[in-house]
Amino acid sequence: WCPTLPDYPNIPHAILDMTDRPVMSDFVFSLRHFRNVIMFKRSTVIKSFGRVVYSDPDYLSSDWIHPISLSALPGYVTSEDEEEFDSFKERAFVVSNTLRPSSYARAQSLDMTTRAVRELNLSNAEVFLGELDDMVRSEVNEKYVDLLSRSRMIVTANPGGWEGDHRTFEALSSGGLVFVDRMFGAGLVDGVHCIFYDLDDYDGFKRKVE
Numbered sequence: 001w002c003p004t005l006p007d008y009p010n011i012p013h014a015i016l017d018m019t020d021r022p023v024m025s026d027f028v029f030s031l032r033h034f035r036n037v038i039m040f041k042r043s044t045v046i047k048s049f050g051r052v053v054y055s056d057p058d059y060l061s062s063d064w065i066h067p068i069s070l071s072a073l074p075g076y077v078t079s080e081d082e083e084e085f086d087s088f089k090e091r092a093f094v095v096s097n098t099l100r101p102s103s104y105a106r107a108q109s110l111d112m113t114t115r116a117v118r119e120l121n122l123s124n125a126e127v128f129l130g131e132l133d134d135m136v137r138s139e140v141n142e143k144y145v146d147l148l149s150r151s152r153m154i155v156t157a158n159p160g161g162w163e164g165d166h167r168t169f170e171a172l173s174s175g176g177l178v179f180v181d182r183m184f185g186a187g188l189v190d191g192v193h194c195i196f197y198d199l200d201d202y203d204g205f206k207r208k209v210e
Contacts, residue, residue: 015039020162040068043162044185050105050199067187072169075140078149096128096151103160105181108199113155116206148174155179
């Protein structure tokens with residue numbers, strides 16, 4: 001969103017770009033010279049088959065461009081005392097992955113999770129794999145909230161063509177340990193906010209889950 005104002009660029013501007021495309025327009029790129037302009041960008045890459053096929057280096061290296069991702073509604077936030085780790089260990093599901101195989105990335109994530117839980121000898125009662133229901137995000141899905149809040153580890157993956165979605169932040173809001181395919185411009189730090197995994201490295205993914 002970039003308004004046309006008569007005093008531009010003599011007043012501070014914040015540009016919000018929530019589109020999936022990572023291509024910077026010539027107009028936006030021209031703003032980099034003005035110190036009173038700051039930009040918040042959603043996806044900064046184009047992905048195909050789980051790999052980054054295009055990224056604009058101006059996004060990843062600019063100090064005036066900052067990541068902004070789709071957030072989770074307050075109803076998805078699980079409130080727990082950080083010291084009550086025993087209650088975390090008592091969550092019913094050791095691993096959950098609620099993705100539908102709507103893209104290569106998500107089908108691969110679901111397949112890797114299925115293989116890992118079988119090889120780690122987790123019982124059917126300890127895992128939840130596959131789509132929960134076909135509800136859309138017009139309201140908080142209480143069944144989905146309940147499932148996330150009862151999951152110790154939650155495996156998810158970004159959409160097929162870009163990165164940044166509601167699912168990732170809904171999972172983070174649950175208090176579970178989140179595994180998400182590697183991200184480049186979302187502001188999340190591997191090993192701090194979540195665990196990154198690579199869709200073409202099953203052995204590495206399994207070791208992390210284990």
